[in-house]
Amino acid sequence: MESVKQTRAHVARLDLGAEQVAVLDGQAHTARVPWNLLHEYFTFRQGRFATLKDCDAAIRQARREIDWMGQLPAQAAQAVLKTYRQAWANFLNPDHLATRPTFKGRLRTRLAVDVPQARDLQIKRVNRRWGAVNLPKVGRVRFRWTKDLPGLTRGGPAGRITGARLVKDAHGWQIVFRTQTLIAPRSAVHPGHTVGIDRGITVALALSDGTMREHRPWLTGGEKEHLRRLEKTSARRRTARPKKTRPSGRERRTYDQIARLRAKAKRRAVDWQHRTTTELAGTFAVIKVENLSIANMVRSAKGTIEAPGRNVAQKAGLNRSISGEAWGRTVTLLEYKSAGRGGQVVKVPAAGTSQTCHRCGHREATNRDGTKFACRNPDCGWVGHADTNAAINIKNAVGTPVSGRGDLGVTRSAKRQPPRAA
Template identity: 30%
Template sequence: MLRLQAFKFELMPNGEQERDMRRFAGSCRFVFNKALALQKANYEAGGKFIGYVAMAKLLTVWRNSIETPWLKDAPVHPLQHALKDLERAYKNFFSNVKAGRQPGFPRFKRKDSAARLRYPDAKQFEVDQANGRVKLPKLGWMRYRASRDVLGRPKNITVSSSGGKWFFSVQTEREVEPPMLRSVEAITAIGIDVGIARFATFSDGSFVAPLSSFKRHEVRLRRYQRSMSRKKKFSNNWKKARTKVQNIHGRIANARKDFLHKNTTAISKNHAMVAVEDLQVRNMSRSAKGDVQTPGKQVRQKAGLNKAILDQGWFEFRRQLDYKLNWSGGMLVAVPVHYTSQTCPACGHVAAGNRKTQALFACLDCGYENNADVVGAMNILARGHRVIACGEDGSGRGRKTTAKPASVKQEPAEATARELTHA
């Protein structure tokens, strides 16, 4: 079986290399914005979308122009990939319009946007794992923190900056043995109910306490943001204050990423089948403020709930479980969410009054009592078994779903690197 996997490392460039990377990233931003302005002008004039091939020819003209001679200093492949990014953004826009979804029109990149360089050809770079260094076009050899081995044949490299540091992620390709599908037995199947008071409650009664990474740093982040708002925008002091804010956001994201990877890895290794709720996190975390004609109710309470939901990382938790279970020969089953916390696992009685409080479940029919989150996880597991057996959710509400093995979603190196650090 062919596996694409990405490995991300921190770069340790010298001053000259760091300045060159910023210049190259600025050239990519310039090409993207120039191409976007040309596309918009052509659209307003009634013309059709200009394809990548025609844009690549214009890039050659821009590189040879006396007005922009500095574009020749940057490697050509990252510039070409900036045009591919624009083409992908336009295709996403057109597909959203066609599907009736809220379209996201491509926007110009600001100077302070995230710097990124993509090298799509393996002939352009070289990774020396023995000495912990990587060679990139027009940058030369650079040291990196070799925290793990790079497995497989390198396919492409993405260089990016975050929180004042530079990273590179290399996507590799290698042949692996197809995972042996493990038998789904009672001791290897588990249901998971995610929440806020408890991050993940399992059907066997155990649970994982939430990390709440954002909540831990919220006071300090608010103080740094207040300090930044009092500085003159784009001044040196403002930039220093912004760096402090970015560092806090980086620590929050890194802590959450580490927490999710460790827990999803442990779950995927110890269980052959995992049943989870098919949560629509985007809908759950929508704002309740409404508009002028129909203002929302309890807006501040809903804003606090939204912040707590997004702090948990439920979607990322499910996504990591998806590909890790696939790699280990397991199965991820997503079941509908309705009535999981109101159904008695002992007698099957469904009633809103069964859930006495946020934490207590007490059946009105048979008197069964347990933690409400544990009951939800037990019902999720039961539905997962019914999905596998007959494709039904077992709720009796007429909704059906299908079970299938977890799918591996192959993504570009810069997207997949963050999910594979602890895989």
Template identity: 40%
Template sequence: MWNLGLEQRLMWRRWQGPTPGSIAQAAQLTEARAAEPWLAAGSQTVQQQALRDLDQAWRNFFGGTHGRPTWRKAGVHEGFRIVGAQALRVEQLSRRSSEVLVPKVGWVRFKRSKAIPQFKSYRISRDRAGLWHIAFAAKPDPIPAPGTGEVVGLDRGVAVAVALSTGELTSPARPGPKQAERLVRLQRKLARAERGSNRRAKTKAQIARITAREGDRRKDWVEKTSTGLAARFEVIRVEDLNIRRMTRSARGTLDAPGRNVRAKAGLNRAILAQGWGQLLTRLEQKAPDRVETVSAAYTSQRCSVCGMVDASSRKSQALFVCTACGWQANADVNAARNIAAGHAVTARGDGGSPARSVKREPQHVRPPKVA
């Protein structure tokens, strides 16, 4: 239903006038259900809600807050949303299990991961591993500030996901060597399998289960880390990073192909596996008005003790030794201390002056090629 509504919206032409909106599409849906038995076999509530969600997606796009609505793919975007009175038909069976009345399906039992809050809608979705989930839409109360006035800085990296100015290092749990080796074997098996075969479908499901567990571990780490930071510290300062631009593909075009494409792709995967964006989003939700961003310019090259800015002080990925005062510390912790203090410097090293907007540390300019 989403794809049908999207196809109709994309038929807009300047000389043909506007395409039907959500109200007109809902009326057309009633006529289509009377004419097509395969549409009538589905829930009208689910189908109408898909059209409403599509209309909201277009509103968000034209409002500039989201991207253009895209096609939904079978096996990837499997799910639907229930709102209104039908969403309230949920009953608790025991301490851990409940059941929900799904339209056109009946009562379905599910296991609760936490207490069900006050909600007005829920969404049932199926992940790539074949597992079904139900999520109740609720806006939780923010975590109250501890009142200590303590400020913490967060430096996000690839080797260590988050380094705190207090000296703590934390990262999501990574798959073990046996699991990583099994994933590589399955990916090679998938590359040899014939498209459309049962073996290929089975291999894809096995890979999906492994990647789903990795995503679950990352989400669990994000929730626990964000809750702990919001409860322990009054102000949380993070470096201002444009993650979307940092993880942009380096493939280029046919006329101007990119360089070091495989290395850049590996770096992109490593960045996305650390959950930088998810952590910042959850921090802003759990600690509203207490999360501040600091320019990332030169934070890893500045000594947090004497303020000297020198690129040679960064001896390695994990070691920082100041060339001026000799102070030595973990490089990520040193950067986190600069972020906690709100120190962002210009290229001249003027600490305390407003820094120019730089999304990443300056890179060395490559010399021009000589013909």
């Protein structure tokens, strides 16, 4: 059987000087211009969509007429067109929850620059901790070497680097390498057992075998207190600032400190999710999870003027806790990791899993009291952890496979392309 190409991303932190940061910031802000031009040209051109050829010509004309657009490399400008059309394809694809592409504002847009051609990177390993990469119009830059890249190290994974994307977050600039490796197709399914997983807040992941996967708070007590003080300071300064005026330097620095703390919490959460899902995907052949509508679960309880909601503050706190656990990202990681190991992920209906006794099937709302489950059926009377009971119900339920190998998986619909010109 022929090998299969596997595409993955590897993120590494860049070590940049002040001048290099300024150059990348300028390139990223310049990259917003072709995006906004494309959006205007694509959606408002005489009431019909523009063709790919017309969009490409519009970008070339803009680079000729606007001098400062020259600071953005030509290949990065062309990559904006590809990214823009992919955004439309994701929006029109029913398997994605992507929003409709819109104009990019200076303050609310994440800064990013594409390096679509791998030959421009010239990646080399400097020592055990650092590597070096060429960035167009920036120069030679060091990056943290935390994982062997395919095709670059002796004895490392076979494959190649197909490109990269530079992204800026609260901690600075990072590079996302696009890697491609060849893997042999699996001839057999995963040899492990089936497990049901209940996602929660008190217990992050409860398994049907009675074990649990828990984590410490994403921020320490001191970090939480620091974040609380910063949020109070930002609210006070925002209230004191006259309306329709720009934030002062102090206020912006406070926002930057808040963003760094929140980014630190997210980094820790993603790291825990990656390590945990890798362990689960390697242990179990079939992983069953609830088919939750998380977007509906975290909606506000404010209601309307005619019908105001109740317990709004408590619901807001619950929404923050659910969002902090990132249940959807956990399932997404499990899907591709299980599929790569010959396993599968199955989504089952969520109704009644936490109120039904797995032993006798008696369903009653009073069966559950917090984390304790006590069956009210006098002929049963099973008592145990509520999340474990829900996980067993999830394991025993019949659902729909969403990822896997061969006949075990569900073939997702092909991505639809943006509408063509009339």
